[in-house]
Amino acid sequence: MWQKKESKLELAASMVRQFMPEFSSQKNVIILCDSWYTKQNLVSIVEEYPNLNLIGNARADSVIYDLAPAPTGRKGRHAKHGKRLSADDDFTLSDEKINGYYIGVRRVLTNLFGSREVLAYVTTPEKNSCTRRLFFSTIFPEQLQIFCAWQEKPPLNQTGSEWFQYIPLFLYSCRWNIEISYYEQKTFWSLCSYMVRNSKGIEMLINLINISYSSMRLLPYVDDKFAGYRNKSVQDFRFALSEGIRSQVFFATFVQKVETQIKSTSVITALKQALGKI
Known part of the structure; x- marks a missing residue:
């Protein structure tokens, strides 16, 4: 199982490397991924391309730290990071729900991204809920300001409001269209x-x-023949297709079984008996 997971992560990284030359002229290329892919094998690839970033869901218990404190001028090695943070206790949530969630955000350091500062987002459906989701973004809102200025619909067009700080998290919702x-x-x-x-x-x-x-x-x-299913549910179309396939398989099997003369005679006799009773 572990080898299979490693193979898929390596394959994902390989696919990114194959496609990135085609996007060399683009200002921002963003990988959207769930917590299964937010692993060192894949996230490290953002360091290989200056225009590549990642926004991903992560395990809620991922190790995160506050930013390194300012140098004090004292002798000794400077601290690489601040205190360890908790997704439950160290994020100030928004006063109101935004797209159905209360959201907290702050710049952090994490073992996953090494010394690189990233944005950490925490979301929860209710402030007193014990269910919190954690997201990391290597791209910051100010890097997306020009992109957002061209958007006509909320929430991505909220460049002049307090929602602007949540823009990277809003972009993650685009992943759902792919996930369908x-x-x-x-x-x-x-x-x-x-x-x-x-x-x-x-x-x-x-x-x-x-x-x-x-x-x-x-x-x-x-x-x-299937035009009527353009606006129908996936379940309805799947049922119609499976019924058609089942019918074709049945008739193909039926023909194979009556190919010999003995079986054909038996089938014809049975049909005649059935017709005689009508």
């Missing part, structure tokens, strides 16, 4: 099982899954 395809692949199309153990096999499987999923999503738009 993976959620549907696993939940409704049963494309979640695999038995491959190397990077090449995982890459080929991912390509096959995405091609299959895209084909099923495009089918209502290229085949008039």
Whole structure:
């Protein structure tokens, strides 16, 4: 299991390295990832490209520290970081809910990013809730100001309000639009099982899954027989497809079983008896 996780992280890092030359002219390229990918194998890649950043969910118990205190002028080695912080006790939450959550934010240091300062966000549905989620962002709001100035809809256009400090966290919500395809692949199309153990096999499987999923999503738009499912739920379309596949498999199996003369004669006799009773 550990080797499989390491292989997927290495594959993700390899894919980023392959694509980054194509984005060399872009000012900000941002990786959005959940806590499964927020590991040293992947996050370290942001140090390799000056225009690459990462916004990711992280384990709530991740080790985080306050920024290093200012030098005192005394002899001895300067402290690399401040006191250890807690996601539960050391973040001041917003006075009101923002996009359904109370949010706290501060600059921190963490073992995950070494000496690099990052933004840490904490979100909770209720202030007295024991459920808190932690996010890290290597990009800061001021780096996104020009991008946000072109946005017409909230919350990304809130460059002149106190919401501006939460812009990186708002960007993380864009990940959900990407995640929908993976959620549907696993939940409704049963494309979640695999038995491959190397990077090449995982890459080929991912390509096959995405091609299959895209084909099923495009089918209502290229085949008039399925046009009625363009605006229907995934469950309804999956049921219609599975019924069609089941019917074809049944008839194919039926033909194979009646190929011999003996079986054909038996089937014809049975049909005649059934027709005689009508």
